[in-house]
Amino acid sequence: MASDPTAGGAPAEMPVEPDDQIDIPGKPEGDLQQLQAEKADLQDKLLRALAEAQNVRRRAQQDVERERKFGIERFAKDVLSVADNLGRALSALPSNTDSIDPALKNVIVGVQATERELQSALERHGVTRIEALGKPFNAEFHQAMMEIEDPSVPAGTVVQELIPGYLIAGRLLRAAMVGVSKGGPAARPASNEN
Incomplete structure (x- = not known):
């Protein structure tokens, strides 16, 4: 015969009301504060890790x-040394190509085309x-190699370019080596433009 727990010897369990507080053994109230502090610490670490x-x-x-x-x-x-050598070769050629051999004239045209393609x-x-x-x-873009007496040009003006300078993505790759005038009226101060 099955025994009914409510009918016989054992008392029936009472329903727990939401307002009642239950003491759970081994869980003191301080543990809740510790867990909240750990949670805040872990959230801080997570945010720092995400930012990093x-x-x-x-x-x-x-x-x-x-x-x-x-x-x-x-x-x-x-590659700039190749460009320099092509420039030197072109500057050594005669300016008047009408009186030269047609074969040599074709070589000159080829060297000029090669120099343009390299610059491009x-x-x-x-x-x-x-x-x-x-x-x-x-001074940001030029390196003065010499001063040249020229009263017709304001002092501080670049009057001769010995070796051209180059920029790469706006940053100096190689400064232009130049001759600067030291005669005439003073030039306006240089701006940061090339």
Whole structure:
């Protein structure tokens, strides 16, 4: 015979009202505060870790962009010597090509075309030539190699370009080596333009 717990010897359990407080053995009230403090600490650590991850991602993107812009810098410096040699070859040629042999004239035209193509390739990759002649001397972009006496030009003006200068993505790749006028009235101060 099955015994009914409410009918016989054992007392029936009383329903718990929501307002009643139950003491759970082994869980003092201080544990709740400790858990809340741990939760706040973990949230702080999570936010810091997320911020650090975002900073690392941003720095990596900046590094990739910098490498994309300036990664060819060493190669570009090496190619500049080729451009210099082509420029020297062109400057050594006679200015009047009418009286020379047609075969030599074709070589001259070929060297000129090669020099233009090289300059175009450099510009496509962000390497631009610094325009120096006739501009006020600017130590950021020019390296003075000599002073030239010329009273017709304001002092401090670039009157001769020995070796052209170049920028890569707006940053100096090689300064222009120039001759600067030391005669005439003073030139206006150089701006930060090339």
